[in-house]
Amino acid sequence: MIAMRRRHRWWPLVLLLAALSCKRQLAPKVEEVWDEPPTVGQSEALASLAPPWPAPTRAVLDSGLVTFWLHEPAAPVTHLRVLLPVGDEPALRSASVVAVLQTHLAIALGSRTRNRGVVVQTHAAPDRVELVAHAPIEETARTLELLAGVLGARSPAAGLETARAEVLTTIASRPSTDELAISTLVEQLLGRDPGSQRTERSEVEALSRDALLEGWEALVDPRRAVLVVHASDDAAAHRPALRQLAERWRGLGRRPVPPSALARLRAAPPPAASSTAATSGAAGGRLLATPASPLHVLPGQEGKAVLVFGRVVPTPTPQDRSLARLAQRVLQEELDVRLQIHGDVALFVVRVSLSGREPERSATEAVDALTSLAATRQPQQRLFQAAQLWLGARVVQASLDGEDWTALWSEALDLADRDEDVAGALAHDAGSMLEPDADALQAWLQRWLDPRGGEPGWRWLVAGASDRELRRLTRITPLDESGSTPPPP
Amino acid sequence: MLPRPRALRRPLSGSGRSRVRLALLGWRGPWACVCVALLGLGLGLGHGRAVLADMEDEPPAEALEPAGPDDPTEGPDAANEANGANEDHGDDGATDDGQDTAGDGGSLDGGSLDEAALPGPRLQDGVLPCGLRVIVAQDASLPVAAVVLAIETGTEDDPPSQAGLVHALAYHLLQGNRELRPAGAAAMVHDQGGITSLAVGPAQVRFETLAPISALDDVLWIESQRLRAPTVSAELWGSTLRWARRDGSRAWRAPRAAMAAAHGVPELEHDGRVVTPALEAMVPRAIGQALADRFRYEQATLIVVSPHRPPKLRERIEALFADLPAQPRRVRDRSPRWRTGTVPQALEIPGEAGGRFVWPVAPDPASLAQATVWCKALNRQRRLPGEPARARLRCHLDVDPRRATLVLHATGVDDPKALVQARTERLERGEDDVLVERQREGLRRAWSQELRSALPLAQRLAWTSPGAADPESSAPGWRARPVSALTGLAQLSVSWRGRGFGAHLQPGAAVVLVPAPKEPAPKEPAPKEPAQ
Numbered sequence A: 001m002i003a004m005r006r007r008h009r010w011w012p013l014v015l016l017l018a019a020l021s022c023k024r025q026l027a028p029k030v031e032e033v034w035d036e037p038p039t040v041g042q043s044e045a046l047a048s049l050a051p052p053w054p055a056p057t058r059a060v061l062d063s064g065l066v067t068f069w070l071h072e073p074a075a076p077v078t079h080l081r082v083l084l085p086v087g088d089e090p091a092l093r094s095a096s097v098v099a100v101l102q103t104h105l106a107i108a109l110g111s112r113t114r115n116r117g118v119v120v121q122t123h124a125a126p127d128r129v130e131l132v133a134h135a136p137i138e139e140t141a142r143t144l145e146l147l148a149g150v151l152g153a154r155s156p157a158a159g160l161e162t163a164r165a166e167v168l169t170t171i172a173s174r175p176s177t178d179e180l181a182i183s184t185l186v187e188q189l190l191g192r193d194p195g196s197q198r199t200e201r202s203e204v205e206a207l208s209r210d211a212l213l214e215g216w217e218a219l220v221d222p223r224r225a226v227l228v229v230h231a232s233d234d235a236a237a238h239r240p241a242l243r244q245l246a247e248r249w250r251g252l253g254r255r256p257v258p259p260s261a262l263a264r265l266r267a268a269p270p271p272a273a274s275s276t277a278a279t280s281g282a283a284g285g286r287l288l289a290t291p292a293s294p295l296h297v298l299p300g301q302e303g304k305a306v307l308v309f310g311r312v313v314p315t316p317t318p319q320d321r322s323l324a325r326l327a328q329r330v331l332q333e334e335l336d337v338r339l340q341i342h343g344d345v346a347l348f349v350v351r352v353s354l355s356g357r358e359p360e361r362s363a364t365e366a367v368d369a370l371t372s373l374a375a376t377r378q379p380q381q382r383l384f385q386a387a388q389l390w391l392g393a394r395v396v397q398a399s400l401d402g403e404d405w406t407a408l409w410s411e412a413l414d415l416a417d418r419d420e421d422v423a424g425a426l427a428h429d430a431g432s433m434l435e436p437d438a439d440a441l442q443a444w445l446q447r448w449l450d451p452r453g454g455e456p457g458w459r460w461l462v463a464g465a466s467d468r469e470l471r472r473l474t475r476i477t478p479l480d481e482s483g484s485t486p487p488p489p
Numbered sequence B: 001m002l003p004r005p006r007a008l009r010r011p012l013s014g015s016g017r018s019r020v021r022l023a024l025l026g027w028r029g030p031w032a033c034v035c036v037a038l039l040g041l042g043l044g045l046g047h048g049r050a051v052l053a054d055m056e057d058e059p060p061a062e063a064l065e066p067a068g069p070d071d072p073t074e075g076p077d078a079a080n081e082a083n084g085a086n087e088d089h090g091d092d093g094a095t096d097d098g099q100d101t102a103g104d105g106g107s108l109d110g111g112s113l114d115e116a117a118l119p120g121p122r123l124q125d126g127v128l129p130c131g132l133r134v135i136v137a138q139d140a141s142l143p144v145a146a147v148v149l150a151i152e153t154g155t156e157d158d159p160p161s162q163a164g165l166v167h168a169l170a171y172h173l174l175q176g177n178r179e180l181r182p183a184g185a186a187a188m189v190h191d192q193g194g195i196t197s198l199a200v201g202p203a204q205v206r207f208e209t210l211a212p213i214s215a216l217d218d219v220l221w222i223e224s225q226r227l228r229a230p231t232v233s234a235e236l237w238g239s240t241l242r243w244a245r246r247d248g249s250r251a252w253r254a255p256r257a258a259m260a261a262a263h264g265v266p267e268l269e270h271d272g273r274v275v276t277p278a279l280e281a282m283v284p285r286a287i288g289q290a291l292a293d294r295f296r297y298e299q300a301t302l303i304v305v306s307p308h309r310p311p312k313l314r315e316r317i318e319a320l321f322a323d324l325p326a327q328p329r330r331v332r333d334r335s336p337r338w339r340t341g342t343v344p345q346a347l348e349i350p351g352e353a354g355g356r357f358v359w360p361v362a363p364d365p366a367s368l369a370q371a372t373v374w375c376k377a378l379n380r381q382r383r384l385p386g387e388p389a390r391a392r393l394r395c396h397l398d399v400d401p402r403r404a405t406l407v408l409h410a411t412g413v414d415d416p417k418a419l420v421q422a423r424t425e426r427l428e429r430g431e432d433d434v435l436v437e438r439q440r441e442g443l444r445r446a447w448s449q450e451l452r453s454a455l456p457l458a459q460r461l462a463w464t465s466p467g468a469a470d471p472e473s474s475a476p477g478w479r480a481r482p483v484s485a486l487t488g489l490a491q492l493s494v495s496w497r498g499r500g501f502g503a504h505l506q507p508g509a510a511v512v513l514v515p516a517p518k519e520p521a522p523k524e525p526a527p528k529e530p531a532q
Helices: A002-025 A040-046 A095-112 A137-151 A157-170 A177-190 A201-206 A209-219 A235-248 A261-265 A275-280 A318-331 A359-375 A380-400 A405-413 A419-433 A438-448 A467-473 B030-039 B165-175 B184-190 B213-225 B234-246 B256-263 B284-294 B310-321 B365-380 B416-428 B433-450 B454-463 B483-487
Strands: A057-060 A066-071 A077-085 A119-125 A128-136 A226-231 A295-298 A306-314 A336-342 A345-353 A459-463 B122-127 B133-138 B144-151 B195-200 B205-212 B300-306 B345-349 B356-360 B392-398 B405-411 B477-482 B511-515
Touching: A057 A235, A066 A235, A066 A261, A066 A405, A077 A137, A077 A261, A077 A405, A095 A119, A095 A128, A095 A137, A095 A157, A095 A201, A095 A209, A128 A137, A128 A405, A128 B433, A137 A226, A137 A235, A157 A201, A157 A209, A177 A295, A177 A306, A177 A345, A177 A459, A226 A235, A226 A261, A226 A405, A261 A405, A261 A419, A306 A359, A318 A336, A318 A345, A318 A359, A318 A380, A318 A419, A318 A438, A345 A359, A359 A438, A359 A467, A380 A405, A380 A419, A380 A438, A380 B144, A380 B205, A380 B213, A380 B454, A405 A419, A459 A467, B122 B310, B122 B483, B133 B310, B133 B454, B144 B213, B144 B454, B165 B195, B165 B205, B165 B234, B165 B284, B184 B195, B184 B213, B205 B213, B205 B454, B213 B300, B213 B310, B234 B284, B256 B345, B256 B356, B256 B405, B256 B511, B300 B310, B300 B454, B356 B416, B365 B392, B365 B405, B365 B416, B365 B433, B365 B454, B392 B416, B405 B416, B433 B454, B454 B483, B477 B483
Parallel strands: A066 A226, A295 A459, B133 B300, B345 B511
Antiparallel strands: A057 A066, A077 A128, A077 A226, A119 A128, A306 A345, A306 A459, A336 A345, B122 B133, B122 B477, B144 B205, B144 B300, B195 B205, B356 B405, B356 B511, B392 B405
16 A cells, blocks of 8 residues: 555656656757858759750741641650640630540540550640640651541531540539639639539530530631640651641631740630739739628538638739749648649639638638738748749659650740740749749738738638538628528528 | 659549649649648648658558559450350369479570660669669750669568568668658658659569759768668657558469469568568567668669769769778579479469469569560460360569569460460460560560650669679679660560570469369367266
8 A cells, every 4th residue: 555655656757757758859949040042052953953955946837837846866755745725715615615625636536546556645724725645756747647637627526426425424423612612713713604614514415516516616726726746856857747737737717827826825814814903903802801802602512611712913924923833832831722824814722621610710810821921021041942842843743744845845835925935934934933032022922912911802712611600701701692592690 | 654653643622523624623743743742841732652751640652562564464355355264274283393493594684685786875884892783874854863772672581470571671761860860861852842752572672762853962862871770769660560551462463372483482472561460579679680681782773864974973972882881792683493394383272263374584674575575465366276265365464573473364265274385385486476576566665665764764774683693793893784785675676586485484484373172171079978
């Protein structure tokens, strides 16, 4: 019994020691001040974080197709990428139409190149559809020929029906909460029709044959398209194949032919997303401040509530685009932030999972976090690190993707102002990102990405929220419930 | 095209086909990689298969099986259209009258090639005084560098009482040392936009990194530190075992017992990825000793593929390892024990349906290339006259840089051995040379395309024979060698017309799997007579 009592007396000390030993394992917090500019050696090494491209051969074919031929003597594979702008063509405003056309391109070219070692892919970028073929070098001419056959087809009604069936077999029966929330926010920011930014089953089923054919004609017009080739031969070696491509793939009717690739691919943003709208506040207000932007409530299934908010940011110059990307990299360390640069404007979107118990607190914290980040001057080296990570990841990704220069070229198109600048755009972009101006970034952040005190133009919406969650959200912001059932009092 | 790592395909939504037009819903281009890189910063954006993640709680990497096509031999089989499975097991339990011969008699490695006459780019292949073999190749197409540290040890080197030891130790090498904090190596790579992964195989462990060239010095330094006195403590070992436990076993087409029998290595039979109580009971001193015994630079090969000129890079690498004591190179010969009889060795496998034949493949890229071509050709052979309509022969290659196996599965016939023999003899006689040539050319193209990128090239160079039998490649010094000789492309670039199998597909070198007889049910004990 005596021993027991003694042990009991030691308990507080044991606990204290345990606590102290736990404490000792934590690393001491040291405030770091590292606002010195990065060292020259590092900058020099990083300045090469761009592909070493020789000047490409640019040509405009008789059909109006702009071609860039990237010549790398040791390339064992030919990469062909056709950029087909969607832009502001009325026939291509529906995402469902574009989805069917994109699927048709993949099926049609894939079936023709089967057993030739050619890999066919399609990508949907914000403002264009990209058709890509990776072919053995000896199949380059043949692939160009097949490409002409697919893109030059006048009215591939049967193929489009097959593609429609294919889309219907793979499409989800209904969009997820995330898809619904982000696509609706994007529609609002761009001033597009509701539902135009996502493919819905009912809409695909309801598409008429004429709508598909009209969309096809608008999409595959060579006078609006750009072809980028990365091959071991130069363009002269494939002149006959290019001539054949020009003969077999021609546009219909008369229409203006923009001379430069950038003019073709970079459509003017819709009025709601223009720089003027962004600065005038016509696109929206502020979040949790005046003029307040009401919280749009999306009808739909209840589940895990998701809040998305965002705005259009003007990015007229390459410097603006660099700043936008740097800002996104820095903010992404604390928030789920997405940025999509779309020529002269960029879409900036933040996604927040709302707490089921206190959704208003999650929303306020996210807005506060963004406000606080926008008000903080980031140390120079932190920005340098963010740029280093971004640029390093870009080349690593390009290597993992099979060193397809056409993919990087497609990215460089968005960074240049003239066709002549595309080849150097990535290097220039890397250079400007690696020389960050912390004060300029802070000023830019405060102006554009401070949802409380910066430029108005913010919009936000919530999806998947229950009635109780909506009631709690009304404590911090007015709700815009047009189209949704109002929560019970 | 190099398949994109699964970790980099990170759709935000779970639905199979996201159709929102703006790419905001998905991570596209470098953002995917950035997300992966952010894992190292502990932001919890996801967890990748091939990518080291945050070390706090999640395992840093799933051990990857050596890179290679999932099934490089699959293809349309126009002739073999049999649908039903043959219920007759076919094989009559052939007896083994073969003999085992160790050595590389079946290897096609560059030995028979005149390397000096081979065209194409050259690399630097050398051995440092510390015993480390270094291969430096140049790839100037993009400003990235791939660095692979391949250690010639693997799960087959586990002690009998400690299955899974090498696998766990490989994970433990991510826990850092005096110079690197736990997960420090991964964080350093991720912070610069690179990716890094770990591959554990039966006879090779690889640490693979792909990073922008600005990070090359850091990555080389990491690899020069990785095997030096790793930090060992009970706590770290506990977290190491947690990671190892989450790394599931690899599914091989051939049963492990068949692999072990085919290669003549009984140690291949156990599952090398288990975490047993014996591992949990290990004390730090034993862990440190096991690491020091199994992970040494004289057993390793460092492969660097970067845009830099190899001679320049060589000097930088030599400087990093200059302080290590001189050691002779120490690499075990992993060549299979080729059997030379005429009758395959029968191996009883419980639940086996019969009709499967397993061959070992020599541990070098050229032999793997040859096995792949044969396999593709066998999958595309036309049915011979007189064969039943349901006769079907399928070939599969379990790809591994050191312990690859080729599996032939005959179905739809009463005598699978006869079918295998007839089909392979046809190839051997050159009657299907056109078919073989087509497959060879197709594989050459595919490999040329794949090896264009830095990381696949470095991975393939890690497949190259460790040079145990070649005193020249084990002695300190440097040699300029053609890249194509080490990657197997040189062997794929010349016609194979009239070329036989060598030791590869001879029936006597195979192991045939036969069903194990069912054990008789234990007899019930006779009822005891009541005691009087």
